[in-house]
Amino acid sequence: MNEKSPPLPKAQVGKSHLNWLLWLIPVAAALVCAWFLAQDFIFAGPTITIYFENADGLQEQNSLVEYRGVKVGEVGTLKLSNDRQRVAVKAQLDASAANLARQGSVFWIVRPQVKLGALSGLQTIVSGNYITVEPGNGLRTNQFIGVETAPIKPVQALDIQLHAPKLGSLQPLSPVFYKEIQVGEVLDCRLGDDAREVVIHARIREEYAPLVRMNSKFWNAGGINIHIGLFSGANISAESAETLISGGIEFATPPDFQNTATNGTVFSLNEKSEDEWEKWSPAISLHAVPEAVINKPPAADLRNLRSGFTP
């Protein structure tokens, strides 16, 4: 070494990084995977099986389960049941909708429907059919029998029976009018036990229930009435454009009205009204029903809303 050369600088020695910290990277990756798995298996809602007679329009891994217009689950697989009578639709509900999987819940498939006087489910022409539900309050369960058509929403109402010689153009959900205001609807129509009469099951919403008295008169308001008389000329009348198509029932209560009708009261359904009935206009207090009888649905309560769905 040359003695004249200046001394070389000396490299510094510093502290090393903690290289065990590097192992936190795979640990973090494993945690991410664990989080994915937890979301799939622990925080997921229940998987339910719904048996439909016909799953027309549902697609595996694609169709949705909706409730009140909101997605609450997804359809998984569609399989034929063992007896080949039904289609088993497996659906994965969201965790927030776990409460829908209860006994008494009624599932049906919303399809486009074009019937006389009723168009429904038109959005499904574009979006595909989906499953929807009317929740029940029973115990938790994972197996359901689906129905074919939307059940008529139960409300507090007075149920009555009407006996008619023939059906006319009535069908489920045909309206029941009082002074041309809809106060109820037809629930179902069937042939009487001895096949001599048609039995129509209808309901009057509870706020209008006092209008129905034991001596009220019911008549079929559907179709057109054409009356041609020698002196009065031609007289054409129809209740409304709606009843013209879908049929309807109208009733009137005489001024000397009797007691209010009770559930299951049987009336006869006349084919057309008499002029006298349409002139009846008795004063009936609609608030005569004692408050205790009225069973109102609970009002929205923020405490219930926060904790997810409550049936």
Added chain:
Amino acid sequence: MEKLVACQTCGLVQEVDVAPKDSVIKCARCHFQIFHRRVDSRVRTLTFSVAALILYIPSNLYPIVTAEYQGHHIQTTIFQGIHSLFSLHQYFIGSLMFFTSMLTPGLKIIGLIFITLTLDWPHWKKARTWVFKIIRIIDPWNMLEVFLLAICVSMVELGEVATVHPGRGVFSFAAVVVLTLLATLSFDSRLLWDSSAERKL
């Protein structure tokens, strides 16, 4: 024992003491690290590769995108995408997708793990070199993954027609891309032929 070392950044020739364990040597002038072999190369490559291997699983199992179009609800994983390309008779693009987004990341990750784990065994030197050659060949193709991400981004741009959510798969896939990149960067290929005596320096 003292040695003369030239800094790789500024070129200053300086004396270096034998550094105690768990310490780093810094240049007297520019304070950059001076190393004989890349610092912690083995541990870093191993940790990044293991993390990438773990995330490789969800990136292939979970959907890349979830698209909602007028109530239709479509989820696609990488494999389903490749499958549908094949069923559309797009064999070239389909196989390109398969090689670049499924095969090469997997091979590369496994190869890096194999190399880092077998470094202590001199008999495996030949196999290590062979694996490293394969990694060098497939490495440029790996960069196509980034294009896959670009395709995903362009699908998200569809937002006005359809609602497109990036799925869990795409996050894991992005993480795999970044982690394999870091693993390759921190790997010092000189480790391949180092004898155990040389690695102690």
